[in-house]
Amino acid sequence: MYKVLKREKIVPNIHLLVIESDAIYKNAQAGEFVVVRADERGERIPLNLVDWDKNSVSMMFMEIGTSTRKFAALKAGDEIATLVGPLGKPTEMTKGKKILCLGGCYGIGALYPVIRAFKEQDNTVVTAIEARSAYLLYWQEKLKKYSDEFYEITRDGTQGLQGHINDFLQEYLRTNAVDLVYVQGCTYLTYLSSETTRPYGIKTIVGLNPIMVDATGMCGVCRVIINGETKFGCVDGPEFDGHQVDWENLLSRRKIYLKEEVYSLSFYECEKYG
């Protein structure tokens, strides 16, 4: 069993979860994830690592279904049944490049260790985060610390620039040179961003979130087609070159599992992005 050190609602529907662990931090790298299970009868679910230290690992999760609801009910001192990781391949690091990093919903938290790592490698980091409204944005100060430029985008214009993050991306690329684009968030955001950068030929790394079961490369549920080849999101990813992803396949595979009645409003809006 693994002790919960903290569970905090950061904004409506998104929670920070800090679990005691003295092992994962030794191997954790930006872009990796863990698998957690609330209790013995629960399902294993993958969540990105958003931070780690000698005593703990942190995740940021969106409350959307049975498992994440169980996690949302945890309080400090409770225990969870499973914590496995770090899993997946870490973000490929570059040095001295200008990198535009985009994040939406839980992807805002998932950006944090990645932009920190990019900055530590002397890259110029431009960070842009998006939400429906100002009250759904979070972690601005933490992200600013590792960002050379920082933008907030809200669809209702209550904070920063008004519109969709994809409008911002189009405008930014029209007027600025960028070496790499990095995106964390829902599938629609990663898809749209990749399509926007494609005509510019700017390499675009996206964090994918296919449905996962074992997360060890055994079950094949997380398969995605990359550059015409079948890859497993859990062991070959979860980050891939967005210009090589077969988006039609990914989006149609995800639809198999989508149950509209269990959507939370924000998740629904996220999926219907654009």
Ligand SMILES: Cc1cc2nc3c(=O)[nH]c(=O)nc-3n(C[C@H](O)[C@H](O)[C@H](O)COP(=O)(O)OP(=O)(O)OC[C@H]3O[C@@H](n4cnc5c(N)ncnc54)[C@H](O)[C@@H]3O)c2cc1C
């Ligand atoms: C590598 C990876 C990293 C992830 N990191 C995070 C993270 O940092 N924070 C976070 O909030 N979520 C993350 N996810 C998504 C997270 O795993 C799912 O939201 C979670 O499994 C849903 O569990 P549930 O029981 O609450 O919902 P369920 O009841 O299982 O599902 C509720 C709804 O969410 C959909 N759903 C189920 N699994 C996924 C999935 N893997 N991706 C997207 N939609 C899904 C279902 O189709 C359904 O419509 C990640 C997924 C992957 C593969």
Ligand code: FES
């Ligand atoms: S989740 Fe089973 S192979 Fe990736």
